[in-house]
Amino acid sequence: MVPGAGETGAVTSQIFPSDVQQTLDLVGIFVFALSGGLLAVRKNMDIFGICVLAEVTALGGGVMRDLVIGATPVAAFSNLGYFSTPLAAGLVVFFLHPQVERINRSVQTLDALGLGLFCVTGTAKAHDYGLGSVASVALGMVTAAGGGVMRDVLAQDIPSLLRWDREIYAVPALIGSAGTAVLIAVDHLTAATGTTAALTAFLLRMFALKFGWRAPRAWHRNGSRTSEE
Known part of the structure; x- marks a missing residue:
């Protein structure tokens, strides 16, 4: 998921210094790609499938956002680092997936950090391209979670953020x-306040993992029906 901050030169999307932002982006991309590669291993895919799911998971949300706002060529294909990092993660999973599985808790923690970072930078970039607050918020969510949805669809799973038996992901x-949209509206989006917004999303996700927080299902639902129905 590629935030693509700073591509337009706009002040809003350049929340952090460019070298810091690039490093954070690449770390987040790498971790998202690990999750895609691990799912491919669980689905018994070959090395090509592992790399495809790694790429889609890491870059899919940013690609969708950039296509919607007209930021072309999209960041995922105009920055070699963004495109090659998921491939590296896919190879790591291919050769070392048992070890990666054993540190899955750490991967989930870094994934939550990536979620927080990308929802902030995605919202800011959408705003820089002239979208209103509601649309910017929607594209911030797409940036953070869209790649995971594409990963699950390609793997023929119900997207995890739509499943009641999974801890909340889209809500954080x-x-x-x-x-972030509120901070932009009041002209107070800075590195400090942007970090606060990102950490808020991160902590909500971590609390959800720790305490099993899930979104409510429909009222008066027949309790005898299972999650697979």
């Missing part, structure tokens, strides 16, 4: 994106 991204 929504809150982080909404907070």
